[in-house]
Amino acid sequence: MQRARDLELNCKDSGEEVELPRLSPKPKAIGARDLSLDVSPTRKSESPDLPFSGAQGNGRLKRTRSELVLRYGFLSVRILVKIxxxxxxxxxxAVAVxxxxxxxxxxxxxxxNVMSALFAVGLFFTAVEDVVGINKSSIMLVMAAVMWTFLAVGYHPNTSKAGANELHEELNRGLQDVGAVILFLLPAMGVVESIDHxxxxxxxxxAIRRAMRNKKERxxxxxxxxxFFLSSVIDNLTATIVAVKILRNVVGKAxxxxxxxxxxxxxxxxxxxxxxxxxIGDVTTTMLWIQMKITAPSTVRWLFLPSFVAGVLPLLGFMWQLRESPESPEKKTHRLAVTQDERGRSSSTDGDKGKEKDSSPEEDDEGLHERFPDDHVQVTKMKVLALVIGIxxxxxxxxxxxGTGLPPYLGMLLGLGLMWLFTDMLPFEALSQQHPEDQHDGPPRGGVVAALKKVDLTGLLFFTGVLLAVG
Incomplete structure (x- = not known):
């Protein structure tokens, strides 16, 4: 370096231009102490602490000792409950085998007592399904099978013919009740999924969007x-699924x-x-109806008013609480912005009164889409026909x-068959999404066939386990 400086001074004195050699910097190792890092880890797996607090070298936030104790305690309790x-x-x-x-x-x-303890454990696992991490359907199926196995060995069917006959009668009675309910729920869910498909x-x-008239509180x-009325026609589980789907279509904003x-x-x-x-609105009432313990007219007459009060009372209470609660600044700002936007659109159309008079419900629905953006779904005659046929x-x-005393599950199987038949005969395939591999000359694989693949089988298996355990 000193030699280069001397050469530069000599060149200035003589007035000659000399090209200086290029100097490349040599890499020099920098230790952790030069970066002000703590290089005294207690274990080799630990990374050095950064100079700022609240984080480790790997970017993870530090946990306090109490948080770690609670976390590992929770994991230990969850594993213990599973075991x-x-x-x-x-x-x-094993005792039964x-x-x-x-x-x-x-x-x-x-x-x-043993069977009661098993049933209580199954109900407990069903209640803490999200905490334990085990699906409730698997628990109920295992519990029902174990309970029936433990009950069967008490009859000694391999050594006693009378015990075998008694066990056979018990199984037939239980399977008949369970099969009637499952054969009712499966086609019912198939019809509803077909309507949705x-x-x-x-x-x-x-209709809901037009009834709202750009007012979210409606x-x-x-x-x-x-x-409330939909669940009286279809079962309450399927009615909840349908209502949630409609909510997702109507309310789409984050x-x-x-x-x-x-x-x-x-x-x-x-x-x-x-x-x-x-x-036909609930599994319990359906079971009682199938077993002829209740009649449809008396059930509707005696339970409609209490059911209506039970459904409307929480709604009225929440709406009153929502009206009495103060509005947050964010919601107030958003509401004022929407109001100003609507006033701006209305003032821009004041000059053209003819267009304002000729405004159609479709334009109101477009205004609703601006507040609740979603893909505009066109309502066609085939969609209306699909809803009418399903109902x-x-x-x-x-x-x-x-009218005829036909068991409800046979009537529901007939309804699914009619829905399937009409949708195959009429041009409904344009409404269903088909894959290229489904295009062939045989019977259609779309329509009801595709809708049946979306039926919640886990829910049906859960009901199967519960009914078998109770029976």
Missing amino acids: LGVGLMVGVL MNWPPWMIEDETRRV FDGFAVVTM LMPIMCIFT EDEEFRKTCGGLVVIAANAGGAFSP ICILIVPALKI
């Missing part, structure tokens, strides 16, 4: 009343997520209340039950 619950079921199954000890199998009182509920969505009572969740909670209450007064197929069930 105890599953271990109890496996242990009872080995047919030992005899005092547990032969004593009817102890056998009832052919976009029949777009008619309902459009959505809550409209959805609750609609779900800032309205809280409002949509609130409407969803009220919709669930309305669906359960509406299904209580109808013999008629569902209403066939109580009509046949009252």
Whole structure:
């Protein structure tokens, strides 16, 4: 470096231009201490601490000791609950398979206590499904199978013919009740999924949007009343699914997520209340109706008013609370912005009174889409026809039950068959989305076939396990 400086001075004195050699910097190792890092980790796996507080070298936030204790304690309790619950079921199954000890199998009182404990464990796992992380359908199926196995060995079907006959009668009675309910729910959900597959509920969505008239506060009572009466025609579980789908289509803004969740909670209450007064609106009333423990006219007459009060009272309470609660600054700013925007649009159209008089409901619906943006769904005659056919197929069930005494599950199977038949005969395939591999000369694979693939089988299996355990 000094040599280069001397050469530069000599060149200046002589006046000659000399090209200086290029100097490349040599890399020099920099230690962690030069970066003001703490290089005294207690373990090799730990990274050095950064000079700022609240974070580790890997970018993760530091956890306090109490948070770590709570976290590991929660994980330990969850693992312990899984081991105890599953271990109890496996242990009872092992006792039934080995047919030992005899005092547990032969004593009817102890056998009832063991089965009651199993059922309580199954209900507990169902209640804490999200916490434990085990699907409730799997728990109920295992529990029902273990309970029936433990009950069966008490009859000694391999050594006693009388015990085998008695067990056979018990199984037939239980399977008959369970099969009747499942064969009713499966086609009912198939009909509803078919209506949704052919976009029949777009008619309902459009009617709700027009009834709102650009006022979001009207959505809550409209959805609750609609779900209340819908769940009396279809089961409350399917009615809840349909209502949530409609809510997603009507309320699409990210800032309205809280409002949509609130409407969803009220919709669930309305669906359960509406299904209580109808013999086909809830699994419990359906079972009682199939077993001829109740009649449709008396059920509707005695339970409609209490069910309506149970569905409407939470809605009125929440609307009163919402009206009394102060408006947040963010919501107030958003409401004022929307109001000014609407006033601007109305003032821009004051010059053309003829257009203002000729405004159609479709224009009002477009204004609603600006507040609740979503793809505009066109309502066609085929979509209306799909909704009408589906509702008629569902209403066939109580009509046949009252008129001819036909079991409800046979009526619902007939309704699904008619829905399937009409949608295959009529040009409904344009409404359903088909894949290129589905285009062939044989029977159509779209339509109801595609809709049946969307049926919630996990819910049906859950009901199967519950009904088998109760039976």
